[in-house]
Amino acid sequence: MFGPVGLSLAPYVRSSRTLSKWIAPVATWYANASGYRKYGFKYDDLLVEETDEVQRALKRLTPAESYDRAFRLKRASQASVLHKPLEKSEWIKPEEDVRYLVPHIENVMKEVDERRAWDDLKVERK
Template identity: 40%
Template sequence: MAFAAKVASSAPVKQLADIPKWQLALRRWAYKLSNFGRMGVYTDDILIVTPEIEEALKRLPQDVLDARNFRLTRALHLSQHKEYLPKSEQHTWDDDVRYLNPYIEQVRRENIQKESWAKIEKGDK
């Protein structure tokens, strides 16, 4: 859990108080139903890879990227054998870490800045 604590302390997280209770309950239910926690995979591990996500992954520190690749490989192995992790190694909703958020936000800000510079170069305002 050292990884989770390290990433959680550095990542800006949307306040749970801002999310309606019904939506939070629905998210918890969907997370449990997905079995990602039982496979040891975080939500950010299974995001659809877009150019933004791809750039964010390039910016990850090597140890975080290695941990992500290990979790994905282990999950594929478990899925192939129709098994789950032991209870002690499974993740819960509360353990889920959004470690890519700061990098995704940085890439989005840079893309917005690039677009605004492109408009200025064209003469548009």
């Protein structure tokens, strides 16, 4: 998978129990060390918004998802102004950190590819 989300080895790692056993603790450590959950962010809140695909995917969020995203962004901005993370009870838990935007981005990218395929279609007369 290429594009704003990047290349993902996750399906390959998940299919191998040995790799999962070795990589899962490192991935968990890295997510905790990056600190975005301390400010109330989910991983998809950190995606670059300036690409057309992400902009179109953001428009496809439900009103509740859009509101939650805006709330997380404002709350994190306030915590940043105060130069301290949120209270530990307000941190995003790993089980809450689900990819809510990536499925929409993937659908947008599939539509773009399909549109390109139809735009390049050549009609021949017989």
